Amino acid sequence: MAGLEALRASPLAAQTVLSKNRLIVQSARPQDLETPAHLLTSWITPNDLFFVRSHFYTPTMQPGAWKLLVDGHVDTPLELTLDQIKSLPSHTEVVTLECAGNGRAFFEPPVAGVQWGKGAVGTARWTGARLADVLRRAGLRSSARYVWLDGADIGIGRAPDFIRNLPAAKAEADALLVYEMNGEPLPVQHGFPLRVIVPGWEGAYSIKWLTHIEVSDREHDGAFVQAGYRHPRRPVRPGAVVAPADMVPVQDLPVKSLITFPEADSTVSGTPVRIAGFAWAGELDIARVDVSTDGGRTWTAARLGPDRARFAWRQFEHVWRPEGPGSYVALSRATDTRGRTQPIVPDWNPSGYLWNAIDRVRLTVSAL
Numbered sequence: 001m002a003g004l005e006a007l008r009a010s011p012l013a014a015q016t017v018l019s020k021n022r023l024i025v026q027s028a029r030p031q032d033l034e035t036p037a038h039l040l041t042s043w044i045t046p047n048d049l050f051f052v053r054s055h056f057y058t059p060t061m062q063p064g065a066w067k068l069l070v071d072g073h074v075d076t077p078l079e080l081t082l083d084q085i086k087s088l089p090s091h092t093e094v095v096t097l098e099c100a101g102n103g104r105a106f107f108e109p110p111v112a113g114v115q116w117g118k119g120a121v122g123t124a125r126w127t128g129a130r131l132a133d134v135l136r137r138a139g140l141r142s143s144a145r146y147v148w149l150d151g152a153d154i155g156i157g158r159a160p161d162f163i164r165n166l167p168a169a170k171a172e173a174d175a176l177l178v179y180e181m182n183g184e185p186l187p188v189q190h191g192f193p194l195r196v197i198v199p200g201w202e203g204a205y206s207i208k209w210l211t212h213i214e215v216s217d218r219e220h221d222g223a224f225v226q227a228g229y230r231h232p233r234r235p236v237r238p239g240a241v242v243a244p245a246d247m248v249p250v251q252d253l254p255v256k257s258l259i260t261f262p263e264a265d266s267t268v269s270g271t272p273v274r275i276a277g278f279a280w281a282g283e284l285d286i287a288r289v290d291v292s293t294d295g296g297r298t299w300t301a302a303r304l305g306p307d308r309a310r311f312a313w314r315q316f317e318h319v320w321r322p323e324g325p326g327s328y329v330a331l332s333r334a335t336d337t338r339g340r341t342q343p344i345v346p347d348w349n350p351s352g353y354l355w356n357a358i359d360r361v362r363l364t365v366s367a368l
Contacts, residue, residue: 022036022039022048022049023035023036023049023051023052024036024117024119026114026115026116027054027114029057030054030055030056030057030058030156031052031054031058031189032052032053032054032114033051033052033189034051034116034117034119034120035049035050035051035119035120035121035122036119037117037118037119037258037259037260037263037264038260038261038262038263038264039119039260040119040121040122040258040260040277040278041260041261043123043305043307043312043313043315044094044123044124044125044182045122045123045124046182047124047181047182047184047187047190049122050122050124050181050190051099051119051120051121051122052189052190053099053114053120053203053204054153054189054208055153055162056153056154056155056156056159056162057153057154057156058153058188058189059151059152059153059154059209060188061152061188061192061193061209063082063193066081066082066193066194066211067079067080067081067211068080068081068085068134068177068194068210068211068212068213069211069212069213070134070135070138070213070214070215071138071212071213071214071215072144072148072213072214072215072216073140073141073143073144073215073216073217074135074138074139074140074141074144074215075138075139075140075141076137076138076139077138078134078137078138080134082179082193082194085128085129085134085177085179085194086129086179088129088130088133088134089129089130089133090127090128090129091127091128091129091130091176092125092126092127093125093126093176093197093199093309093310093311094123094124094125094126094309094311094312095123095124095126095197095199095200095309095311095312096121096122096123096253096280096311096312096313097121097122097123097124097197097203097206098120098121098202098203098253098256098280099114099116099120099121099202099203099204100202100203100204100229100250100351100353100354101113101114101116101120101351101352101353102116102118102119102120102121102355103116103117103118103120103352103355103356103357104116104352104353104355105117106355106357107238107348107349107352107355108238108348109238109239109348111349111350111351111352112352113351113352118258118359120203121258121280123278123312123313124181124182125180125181125182125183126176126178126180126181126197127178127179127180127181127183128176128177128178128179128180128194128197129176129177130175130176130177131147131171131172131175131176131177131196131213132171132172132173132175134177134213135147135168135171135172135213135215138215140168140215141215143217144168144215144216144217145167145168145216145217145218146165146166146167146168146215146216146217146218146219146220147165147166147167147168147171147213147214147215147216148163148164148165148212148213148214148215148216148220149163149164149165149166149196149205149207149210149212149213150162150163150207150210150211150212150213150214151191151195151207151208151209151210151211152209152210152211153208153209160222160223160224161222162207162224163220163222163224163225164204164205164207164220164224164225164229165216165219165220165225166198166205168215170198170201174198174199174200174311175196175197175198175199176196176197176199177194177195177196177210178191178194178195178196178197179193179194190208191207191208191209191210192209193209194209194210195207195208195209195210196210199283199310199311200252200253200282200283200311201251201252201253201282201283202229202250202251202252202253202353202354204224204228204229225249226244227244228351229249229250229351229353230244230247230248230249230250230351231247231248231250231349231351231353231354232246232247232248232347232349232350233246233247233248234246235347236347236348236349237348238348239348240350241350242349242350250353250354252282252283253280253281253282253283253354254281254282254340254346254354254356255279255280255281255282255284255286255334255335255336255340255341255342255356256279256280256281256334256342256356256359257277257278257279257280257289257316257332257333257334257342257358257359258277258278258279258332258359259275259276259277259330259332259359259360259361260276260277260278261274261275261276261277262274262275262361262363263361264361264362265361265362265363265364266363266364267363267364267365267366268363268364268365268366269365269366269367269368270368271321271322271368272319272320272321273319273320273321273322273363273365274317274318274319274320275291275293275302275317275318275319275320275330275332276315276316276317276318277315277316277332277359278313278314278315278316279313279314279316279332279334280312280313280314280334281334281336281337281340282311283311284336284337284338284340285308285310285314285336285337286304286313286314286334286335286336286337287335287336287337287339288301288302288304288334288335289301289302289304289314289316289332289333289334289335290302290332290333290335291316291318291320291330291331291332291333292330292331292333293320293322293328293329293330293331294328295329295331296331296358299333300318302316302317302318302332303316303317303318304316305317316332322365322368324365324368325365325366325367325368326364326365327362327363327364327365328362328363328364328365329360329361329362329363330360330361330362330363331358331359331360332358332359332360333358342356342357342358342359343356343357343358344357344358345357
């Protein structure tokens with residue numbers, strides 16, 4: 001497959017290396033790094049604080065040997081260099097990326113997989129070409145229904161290749177082929193030299209180290225499409241075994257909020273106390289965020305921050321004046337423009353996807 005010859009040692013192995021000392025190492029190899037929630041303080045997440053999700057070992061890429069193959073149900077198969085992709089019209093989108101398994105550690109009964117807490121989420125400025133422009137150059141046939149996406153990472157042992165597919169409509173509408181992250185060349189751990197960004201959908205669609213785009217008239221038959229990243233089509237009893245026929249693909253993200261300040265289990269003093277965080281809803285906008293500091297007995301609308309983009313989170317802030325010292329639980333509850341509101345208890349699923357319960361942070365208020 002085109003691009004696999006790029007898996008060779010090169011001086012680029014020493015290029016941008018993420019700072020690990022502040023990230024939670026969920027797995028060293030393959031590399032899965034989680035951002036502590038209290039470090040998510042800015043609308044744009046710095047590259048060195050952005051969570052990392054890897055299914056297999058990180059490949060080392062040589063840009064001179066790398067090419068992107070585009071074939072399948074197209075009129076003109078393409079083999080593009082990075083320079084050719086960069087010669088296409090450039091677009092920058094601010095997009096919140098979240099792993100489908102973010103929050104998996106909170107499901108009861110527990111489910112297998114990376115035990116992400118709250119920090120497998122971040123927001124960046126992604127710059128690249130529109131996938132639609134590449135597909136247009138290749139010429140989609142009338143039979144085109146899905147776009148298969150494959151990267152240069154190689155399965156461990158007998159693991160299948162990590163291939164995901166997008167409905168052609170989503171690929172043409174929103175997806176980007178990105179080579180910059182927050183104004184810098186795409187870091188190795190985030191997919192250098194090229195990755196897909198699929199705004200509004202769970203992060204596994206945003207394939208890293210992209211080498212092959214195949215247009216097809218059907219869904220890919222691999223395990224990561226037919227068995228992985230699927231959840232029940234209807235609510236099920238926690239711990240239930242769900243038949244494959246009753247599972248559907250995970251696509252867009254649910255409405256969700258996250259309190260990032262003050263840090264969980266911290267002590268605050270004085271008054272007022274600032275409670276802040278972020279809320280997002282995949283392809284939809286955030287309509288409001290409500291905050292409670294009395295266990296959900298009463299709720300107050302938080303102020304939404306001025307920074308906004310179509311597929312990005314909104315910052316929220318609430319100024320709280322505690323009545324006195326003691327232990328309190330701050331709660332945040334987001335509502336999107338379709339009227340979806342965070343639940344108290346999310347639907348359980350056997351893969352631990354899309355946890356979006358009302359967020360909570362316990363705080364100790366010292367003497368005022």
